[in-house]
């Protein structure tokens with residue numbers, strides 16, 4: 001049966017029949033990619049993850065050079081504006097009163113990732129950042145978040161929060177607000193390097209979440225809260241803490257081979273290995289390994305980690321020859337985060353502090369594209385049927 005529109009067009013004498021409108025194919029006719037693997041869902045100029053060649057570029061600059069020549073403040077500014085400026089600084093700011101009140105109310109057993117998400121949510125309720133997100137909003141939330149996380153950590157340990165020292169970098173100020181003392185400059189620099197390395201990574205799960213939320217013309221605080229939720233999962237941001245317990249469980253490199261083979265046979269994931277995009281050594285792992293090698297306190301731990309890594313890579317090569325599984329960023333992130341004295345449950349929210357720059361850069365970019373992200377699902381449920389009559393119960 002033809003539609004009324006087609007009938008109207010074709011009924012005019014001498015007018016050729018209108019071509020049938022070309023609409024989207026039914027979802028059943030289009031390819032389905034579980035986990036959206038290989039699907040291009042955005043165009044970005046923020047960062048380039050070159051998985052085949054093990055390269056990571058922020059606005060064209062290689063990650064290794066940014067760690068050597070940059071600071072997190074300068075790199076965040078680069079991600080937000082595309083400009084590489086000596087004068088770019090980002091210093092920790094005090095926790096706003098409404099955020100501090102909310103942190104005081106949280107139970108001590110709150111997961112620090114939930115505390116950080118709450119802090120950003122209250123910041124949003126207080127500041128009401130408008131759509132589209134701006135660089136000023138990005139700077140403000142990125143500079144407040146480390147202070148909020150440090151305040152929560154002190155409160156849960158029965159300590160009063162301390163004011164940030166504005167002469168320190170964001171990473172240094174985070175350490176200072178955790179401990180109440182100005183940090184060792186080497187530790188501050190090592191954590192700053194971690195912040196740079198973790199700042200941005202293409203369309204990963206949390207950044208995608210952030211872009212989806214912004215695409216609805218929602219605000220930056222909501223988008224970052226969603227991104228923190230995505231990052232909380234152990235397959236994304238929870239890995240470094242598990243790397244620490246994994247190495248603890250293995251104990252000595254002599255036990256690594258047996259442990260790894262048994263874990264793979266059980267179908268367990270070895271934390272700190274494998275990546276959706278990289279089919280080569282993760283350049284962030286290489287950069288952080290260099291940083292960790294410069295941390296004298298980590299020498300023993302690092303020696304074990306390097307030996308275990310060699311075993312894991314060899315066993316993967318043997319047992320999963322068709323899938324290239326290499327070391328990912330989280331393996332050596334564990335060394336740096338432990339080396340600066342962070343407890344393992346602060347690893348995931350510290351990752352979130354660093355990624356705040358990348359999330360907000362993507363939020364700004366997504367808003368300028370201003371296109372709602374709304375994919376389709378392939379329906380695999382029952383065919384249409386009548387609703388059955390209900391009995392008396």
Ligand code: ACO
Nearest residue numbers: 235236237239268269270271272273274275276323328330
């Ligand atoms: N340990 C054991 N097997 C692995 C690992 C691993 N770490 N990584 C991949 N594999 C295997 C899978 O078992 C699967 O094997 P199969 O085809 O025989 O079933 C194959 O490799 C493909 O793995 P997937 O999980 O399907 O690959 P995907 O691209 O979906 O996963 C992921 C990537 C989630 C990172 C995975 O490698 C993993 O779970 N790694 C451990 C957790 C981790 O370190 N996460 C941090 C990632 S970095 C980041 O998010 C910042």
